[in-house]
Amino acid sequence: MVIEAINDFRTENGKGRIVNWNERENEFCVLHSLYMANHKISDHTPFCFLLHRAEILVVCDFMYNFRDTIRYMVFNLFGESQGHKDILLNSEHLSYGIVIDKGKVYLTIRSY
Numbered sequence: 001m002v003i004e005a006i007n008d009f010r011t012e013n014g015k016g017r018i019v020n021w022n023e024r025e026n027e028f029c030v031l032h033s034l035y036m037a038n039h040k041i042s043d044h045t046p047f048c049f050l051l052h053r054a055e056i057l058v059v060c061d062f063m064y065n066f067r068d069t070i071r072y073m074v075f076n077l078f079g080e081s082q083g084h085k086d087i088l089l090n091s092e093h094l095s096y097g098i099v100i101d102k103g104k105v106y107l108t109i110r111s112y
Helices: 001-013 024-037 065-078 083-090
Strands: 055-061 095-099 102-110
Touching: 001 024, 001 065, 001 083, 001 095, 024 055, 024 083, 024 095, 055 083, 065 083, 065 102, 083 095, 083 102
Parallel strands: none
Antiparallel strands: 055 102, 095 102
């Protein structure tokens, strides 16, 4: 669902689809989303641990269904922030991690 939403967003903005997703890096993104869910915060990973990766994250209330929630996060929350939008559109390699906890959705995306 996340890959589909990001690739749809890229296509609508004239960029090609991403076909290479780093499964290992996805695990780190899931752990970061889990950390945010456990601590009820939205906080970036300290730069020294990002190893020159760009990171975007968002916390959102769960909406009607999982697909609508993810698309809202990508198209509206990330898409309306120029910095977040730039990472989604100008990175050829992305990873992601998502956690749903107590009606909130925590999403971390990193370029590498």
